[in-house]
Amino acid sequence: MTLNMKLKRLFVILFIVLLGTAISGCAHVPVWERGHLAKPQMAIDPYPLQNHILLHNYSSREAAASTHSSGTGGGCGCY
Secondary structure, eight states: OOHHHHHHHHHHHHHHHHHHHHHHTOOOOOGGGHHHHTSGGGSSSSOHHHHHHHHHHHHHHSSSOOTTOSSOOOOOSOO
């Protein structure tokens, strides 16, 4: 076999593995189980208000603007 055929075979195998992984990640969730996924514990950030307050507190003490700030920054940089 030539190198070109080996690369094609490797590409096809890799494509099949990636396609199988992507397809297996999709799942149908029944209606009666969707309530479990809507719980606050299942969220990426279960306490968004507390996280926002901490980010505001941190960004107000920084000397430069953070990504969560709409202002130009400021503050003394101390706690």
